[in-house]
Amino acid sequence: MDANRPVALVGDEPLLDDLLRLAAAAGCDLDRVADAAALRTRWKDAPVVLLDEWGAFECGVLDLPRRTGVYLVCDQPPSQAVWPEAVALGLERVVELPAAEQWLAGTLADLAEGPPSSEGRVVALLGGRGGAGASVFAAAVGQAVLTSGGHGLLVDCDPLGGGLDLTLGTESAEGPRWPELHLTGGRVAASALHSALPGRTAKQGRLTVLSCDRDGRGPEPDAVAAVVEAGRRAGETVVCDLPRQLTEAACAALDRADLAVLVVPAEVRATAAAKRVAHHITERGVKLAAVVRAPGPTGLRGKDIATAVGVPLLTSMRPEPGLAIALDRGHFPENRRGPLAKAAKAVLDALHAD
Structure with a gap:
């Protein structure tokens, strides 16, 4: 014994x-x-x-x-x-x-x-407008945790987003998604999530993925809170993909986030939309920064967009070559020197800077 x-x-x-x-x-x-x-x-x-x-x-x-x-x-x-x-x-x-x-x-x-870790961090990713690429960027941040040798928990809180497993190209992996994960809140052990959920490993790193499915209901607020807190207690980096419309489930993740990141294309219309989203985030007292997809079609820069939205600029991100084709073919980019990976690393650096 x-x-x-x-x-x-x-x-x-x-x-x-x-x-x-x-x-x-x-x-x-x-x-x-x-x-x-x-x-x-x-x-x-x-x-x-x-x-x-x-x-x-x-x-x-x-x-x-x-x-x-x-x-x-x-x-x-x-x-x-x-x-x-x-x-x-x-x-x-x-x-x-x-x-x-x-x-x-x-x-x-x-x-x-064992004793709770003080190393756990939670980051929430949201789009400044529809189609901003926040889900893809959330997957990139999770991938960055994995390739850096860390332990991460990627949590999909957007039931209308098509599923982060599809974004990662792991839709055939066995394991429950949100409709099948029967949590009613309370407390759950990170080890139980690791054993039940699909994920991937690389060297010393591990990324556990809790995705929404293509149908079925999304997560309940208490269940999201239980999952996020399990990852934090275990000392993991919890990456949450949130919808722009802040549902109760999204707020359960957002209110536990150490950092929220708004992904904004360098466009005038996107800037106007992002400003409204930013207001809803900051009024909840959450630290917020922007990742801007720049330059825009008219030459707008990341600094210009962040200033207009009224949040600090974390980094600007140039287009990832071949991204759309790779995602359609089920191959998430793993180029650690590409724009997507560099911007994701900047987020992790900011998250763990405090």
């Missing part, structure tokens, strides 16, 4: 089934022991001990010493007779199911992930 796994001494089989289900959803391996004698070997080192009333009485017979991290699990209020035994063991909390399921799942997810 792994000393880092929580351990359960639970005689109630339906209750044990519930615990195993919650542990699996949290990506946490739960060790079950048959009796208090078997638990004795794990008593000091297990991070958490889960007992039902029968388990608490069993431990009391062996006179196990007090310790922290002991939880009494039940499906109804515990009897008065168990309190002396539970207190003697160092009981920290009574976990009554199903009311405390979310709390317990979060506790188990914490054990599976």
Whole structure:
């Protein structure tokens, strides 16, 4: 048995089934022991001990010493007779199911992930106007995380965008998309996302992709929040592709972003549209910068566009040669020296500068 796994001494089989289900959803391996004698070997080192009333009485017979991290699990209020035994063991909390399921799942997810990382960052990408190329640029930022050897989570929050898997050319990869990923909020472990979702690896890097599908509903706000927070806690770079019309799901990602990036073509009409989008973003208190596709058809420069929109210019991006043909053929550009890759790297540098 792994000393880092929580351990359960639970005689109630339906209750044990519930615990195993919650542990699996949290990506946490739960060790079950048959009796208090078997638990004795794990008593000091297990991070958490889960007992039902029968388990608490069993431990009391062996006179196990007090310790922290002991939880009494039940499906109804515990009897008065168990309190002396539970207190003697160092009981920290009574976990009554199903009311405390979310709390317990979060506790188990914490054990599976280890201490939360302070390195996780979240970036939201939006188009200044329709067809600005924000989805393609979001995919490029995810690709830049991968090629740099980092760990990234690419999250598609635009159900009308056609699917980021199609943008990346990975539409045939197995794994759930948003309609099939049954999350209702709460807490989810990044490890559970990695094992369930499609993705790609390169050298030391890993990019996990959660795409919308060509049909079906888009993500719910609580589900988006759970996914974004899972990536952040795991120390990953979370890249969110958002629609210009800020749905509740889009706002769930935007409000958690360390940086929002507005992709704006160097055009007068695009500038006017981007200014309205920028207003909606900044009024939510999110740090915002612009990536401008320049020069424009009349020679407008990135600095001109950013000034007119009223946001800082992060970088200007020239057209990527052969981009449209490559995407139509299902081949996302992997040229690390191309304009798309350079602009994506500038975004990552700005994201991790603080």
